Amino acid sequence: MNLRAMRAIAAKDLAVVRRSKAVMLPLIIVPLIMVLVLPLVASFAPTFANIPGASDLGALIEQMPESFQAQLAPFDEEQRLVVLLLVYMFAPLYLVVPMMVASVIAADAFAGEKERKTLEALLHTPTSDTELVLAKLAVGFVPAVVVAWSAFVIYAVVANAAAWPTMGQIFFPTAMWWVLALLVAPGVAAFGLGATVLVSARVSTFQEAYQIGGLVVVPLVLLVVGQAAGVVFLSTALVAVIGVVFWVLAAVLIGLGLRTFRRGELLARG
Amino acid sequence: MSDTVARAPSSPVPAKRAPPAVIETHALGRRFGETVAVADLELRVERGEIVGMLGHNGAGKTTTVRLLNGVLGASSGGARVLGLDPWRDGVALRRRTGVATETPAVDDRLTGRQGLTYFAHIYGVPAASVARRVDEVLHIFDLADAADARVGGYSRGMKQRLSLARTLVHEPELLFLDEPTAGLDPVAARALDERVLSLRASGATVLLCTHNLVQAQALCDRVVVLEHGRMVAAGTPSELAAGLGAATRVTLELTAPAGLDVAALLRDVAGVHGVEDATAAEGGDAPPPDDPSAVRDRRLRLQVDDRAAIAAAVARLVNAGAGVYAVEREAADLEDVYFALHERNGAAA
Ligand SMILES: Nc1ncnc2c1ncn2[C@@H]1O[C@H](COP(=O)(O)OP(=O)(O)OP(=O)(O)O)[C@@H](O)[C@H]1O
Numbered sequence: 001m002n003l004r005a006m007r008a009i010a011a012k013d014l015a016v017v018r019r020s021k022a023v024m025l026p027l028i029i030v031p032l033i034m035v036l037v038l039p040l041v042a043s044f045a046p047t048f049a050n051i052p053g054a055s056d057l058g059a060l061i062e063q064m065p066e067s068f069q070a071q072l073a074p075f076d077e078e079q080r081l082v083v084l085l086l087v088y089m090f091a092p093l094y095l096v097v098p099m100m101v102a103s104v105i106a107a108d109a110f111a112g113e114k115e116r117k118t119l120e121a122l123l124h125t126p127t128s129d130t131e132l133v134l135a136k137l138a139v140g141f142v143p144a145v146v147v148a149w150s151a152f153v154i155y156a157v158v159a160n161a162a163a164w165p166t167m168g169q170i171f172f173p174t175a176m177w178w179v180l181a182l183l184v185a186p187g188v189a190a191f192g193l194g195a196t197v198l199v200s201a202r203v204s205t206f207q208e209a210y211q212i213g214g215l216v217v218v219p220l221v222l223l224v225v226g227q228a229a230g231v232v233f234l235s236t237a238l239v240a241v242i243g244v245v246f247w248v249l250a251a252v253l254i255g256l257g258l259r260t261f262r263r264g265e266l267l268a269r270g
Numbered sequence: 271m272s273d274t275v276a277r278a279p280s281s282p283v284p285a286k287r288a289p290p291a292v293i294e295t296h297a298l299g300r301r302f303g304e305t306v307a308v309a310d311l312e313l314r315v316e317r318g319e320i321v322g323m324l325g326h327n328g329a330g331k332t333t334t335v336r337l338l339n340g341v342l343g344a345s346s347g348g349a350r351v352l353g354l355d356p357w358r359d360g361v362a363l364r365r366r367t368g369v370a371t372e373t374p375a376v377d378d379r380l381t382g383r384q385g386l387t388y389f390a391h392i393y394g395v396p397a398a399s400v401a402r403r404v405d406e407v408l409h410i411f412d413l414a415d416a417a418d419a420r421v422g423g424y425s426r427g428m429k430q431r432l433s434l435a436r437t438l439v440h441e442p443e444l445l446f447l448d449e450p451t452a453g454l455d456p457v458a459a460r461a462l463d464e465r466v467l468s469l470r471a472s473g474a475t476v477l478l479c480t481h482n483l484v485q486a487q488a489l490c491d492r493v494v495v496l497e498h499g500r501m502v503a504a505g506t507p508s509e510l511a512a513g514l515g516a517a518t519r520v521t522l523e524l525t526a527p528a529g530l531d532v533a534a535l536l537r538d539v540a541g542v543h544g545v546e547d548a549t550a551a552e553g554g555d556a557p558p559p560d561d562p563s564a565v566r567d568r569r570l571r572l573q574v575d576d577r578a579a580i581a582a583a584v585a586r587l588v589n590a591g592a593g594v595y596a597v598e599r600e601a602a603d604l605e606d607v608y609f610a611l612h613e614r615n616g617a618a619a
């Protein structure tokens with residue numbers, strides 16, 4: 001492995017990404033909504049909404065498994081709403097952060113380089129196909145995890161602070177969230193990267209790669225819907241399983257990506 | 271003066287092996303579906319040569335460069351470049367080659383210096399000398415003032431110079447230049463020519479793909495001409511001209527009576543073709559044509575196969591009473607060769 005060349009490629013991609021509005025805007029806005037807006041709104045929900053769906057909430061909780069009901073047992077009605085939103089409902093949304101960061105940067109590093117026509121000069125350099133892919137994967141992965149973990153810390157602070165009037169105690173992060181942040185978030189980032197690499201080999205612009213690659217959020221949307229419908233309950237064990245599944249899928253996609261990203265074939269496809 | 275060098279007697283010991291060629295291909299070919307991009311290419315380039323590769327758009331020049339640098343697989347045949355198999359040892363090969371691609375190399379969002387530094391690291395320029403090397407190539411290509419500005423703001427020619435600068439940052443042994451003069455002003459083009467010549471002097475080998483026939487003629491030791499992926503000619507520019515019978519053009523200035531049809535006089539001289547009377551084109555002070563004995567300045571253009579034909583033509587004119595006072599000879603240049611080849615192959619196709 002030519003680590004020096006890989007580091008140079010990663011550093012260059014990162015420098016380029018930092019100067020691109022199309023990439024930086026979603027990278028800043030989505031995590032901000034996630035770590036600031038959502039917990040603030042949720043924390044004040046009991047105060048000014050006066051629980052419009054209180055009966056729905058009760059019904060929803062009753063559908064949940066025993067273990068979940070036990071988790072909520074110590075809390076009163078208002079506290080339950082806060083915990084339900086901040087701990088459970090927003091958990092899949094949190095995963096959007098690493099997924100989005102990873103796939104936007106990867107779309108720029110792979111398809112964007114192709115679109116700007118600088119890829120050919122890079123292919124003529126003394127790097128192997130594997131080194132090129134790994135360098136570009138690292139460019140997406142490291143920032144995705146850094147942003148996701150920072151978001152986790154900020155979310156924890158904001159959630160506890162904003163919900164203090166209702167909760168009166170530090171209730172976050174729960175064990176499930178530790179698993180979510182440490183295991184699942186990086187897995188989701190890797191999954192988004194793998195999907196974007198595969199898509200990027202076939203499309204010719206950043207926009208296409210970003211849009212088609214955006215389909216990777218579908219599993220997360222399914223989690224949100226499943227939870228709201230009471231079908232899925234994100235227990236610590238289930239979250240750990242989801243994490244493992246994302247890592248396995250990521251490994252498969254990245255493996256395919258490494259096989260697809262071959263200089264000869266990229267140039268032959270034109 | 272020793273015109274006759276003693277020939278070495280054919281020795282019983284095996285002849286010393288010729289030094290390996292820098293580029294050597296055997297029946298190299300590449301197709302894309304039905305399209306034949308390169309076919310049956312037999313190319314040999316020796317160390318220190320500047321070889322021009324000419325051909326129309328789509329002739330297969332860029333594809334050849336991609337094949338030789340191991341970034342595109344061959345459909346048939348094989349090649350050795352710097353003694354390596356381009357496809358098996360691509361990484362080792364590419365460490366020693368530099369390619370100025372037709373496409374930009376440095377992202378618009380980087381500065382020129384950042385782009386060059388990036389390539390210096392990828393190509394393994396010793397870390398301690400990266401900054402110095404980058405400064406050197408910035409200077410060579412007159413980009414020092416713009417070094418810290420974003421490439422997005424560069425003019426087309428500046429981008430092209432940056433692209434050339436980065437192909438030299440690691441001092442490659444073999445340089446592929448794919449249309450390097452595109453977008454360059456005459457001063458920059460001249461500087462590039464000088465740089466290429468000095469690279470050759472330092473032992474580098476250059477494969478120059480170009481549409482710029484004047485540049486090819488001036489720089490190249492040999493040229494190969496591709497057409498539809500096939501090599502249709504190879505040799506020094508003058509060999510090509512001779513081989514094609516691309517004739518030498520001659521202009522004669524003479525005085526002759528207005529009534530004498532000087533052009534007709536030359537039509538049956540052996541080795542002379544395409545005689546045309548160019549007097550009319552330039553004549554402004556010609557006397558009235560109603561006096562056939564008045565002596566007029568005349569100008570003739572013709573093509574000759576060899577020197578003897580020029581002498582024969584002049585003798586014929588003098589014998590007929592004309593006075594020849596200027597003979598201008600103009601050797602066929604690469605442009606004539608190129609168009610002659612195109613006509614010949616176009617007619618065949
Ligand atoms: N990836 C590809 N897919 C399909 N056809 C291709 C591909 N690359 C090249 N070709 C075809 O191969 C032929 C040779 O192309 P190439 O780019 O080598 O020509 P060229 O001599 O460099 O032309 P130009 O002077 O325009 O740069 C053309 O007919 C081109 O259309």
Ligand SMILES: [Mg+2]
Pocket residue numbers: 331332333372448
């Ligand atoms: Mg070309």
